[in-house]
Amino acid sequence: MSHPPFSPDRARAARQRIGLAPEQVVAAMGQLGVHRSVTAVLAWETGAMTPSEAELFALADALWCPTPELMARLPRSLREHRLARQFSAERLAERIGMDADAYARAERDHRWSGTDRQTLGLADALGLAPDELLRVIRRAGDLDDLLRHAVEGRWKQHTTSLARLVPAPEPRVAQVLRALHQEYARFNERYMGHLVARNDNARLRELATERAEWLHGLPDRFLDLVGHRAGPPT
CATH class of the missing domain: 1.10.260.40 (lambda repressor-like DNA-binding domains)
Structure with missing residues (x-):
């Protein structure tokens, strides 16, 4: 399973806010049954490493902050x-x-x-809450289907539907869909290029696996990009 969303800056700020040294964070996590080194805590705070789910829970408890604060969203x-x-x-x-x-x-x-x-x-x-529950479980399947249709076909015609589903501003959704559509097109171009060149089957299988993994992570990547406020995706 992939690592959970995590903000190194938020983690460092939370520790400094309550005046704990990294060694004290390690000790507090140890009392919760999660034993990690000071090096690991510092690596999380610099972004060199990302905590696992169990480490995220223990870190949030050690820092006396809600888990979503460390997730930064x-x-x-x-x-x-x-x-x-x-x-x-x-x-x-x-x-x-x-x-x-x-x-x-x-x-x-x-x-x-x-x-x-x-x-x-x-x-x-x-x-x-009921409306939030419906949004979470209904959006899951709809989001996956709409995104796959968007990247595999004409992304523009899915912009309004996806903007309502997320929800998010249509211009932002359009920017993200265009970027994702281009990424997917590059996968296909690479695959067809190797196919035409009659490269070995192992490389074709590798490219097919990369594309499958990209499609599997598409909903999470879309949501990350739509929620990104620093500018349009590159």
């Missing part, structure tokens, strides 16, 4: 809402009475497949 996806409440995927699945593998697939594939009872349990565990 409000939760948007199902996984981010889970992280904000400091649930592991396995513990949340058990809490709502859902098979752990089925829950993991829901996060991985951005498609909610829970029963009504499991959905109500999810809302209770994550503290989601």
Whole structure:
């Protein structure tokens, strides 16, 4: 599983705000059962490394700050809402009475497949209001489908739908879709170039795997770019 969203600057600021030395953070995390070195804490604060989910939870507790503060954004996806409440995927699945593998697939594939009872349990565990719950579980599948159609075809015609779904300003969504469409086109160009050149099958399989991984991470990348305020994507 990929590392959770994390802000080195927020982590460093949180530690300095309460006046803890890195050694004290390590000691506090150790009391929570997560034993890491001072080097690891400093690497997180400089961005050289990113904490795992368990490390993020322990770090937030050690720094006496909400987990979303270290994530540097409000939760948007199902996984981010889970992280904000400091649930592991396995513990949340058990809490709502859902098979752990089925829950993991829901996060991985951005498609909610829970029963009504499991959905109500999810809302209770994550503290989601009805409208927020619907936004999280409905957006997952719709977002994935719309984005795939956008990058594989004519992205402009999906701009309004995606802007309403996220929600986000249409000009920003258009900028992001154009950039993602170009990235996907480059994957196809590289693949076709190797195919025409009759390169070995191993390289073609490697390119196909890269493209599949890119498509798998497309929803998260889209949300990151739409929420980025420093300027248009490059």
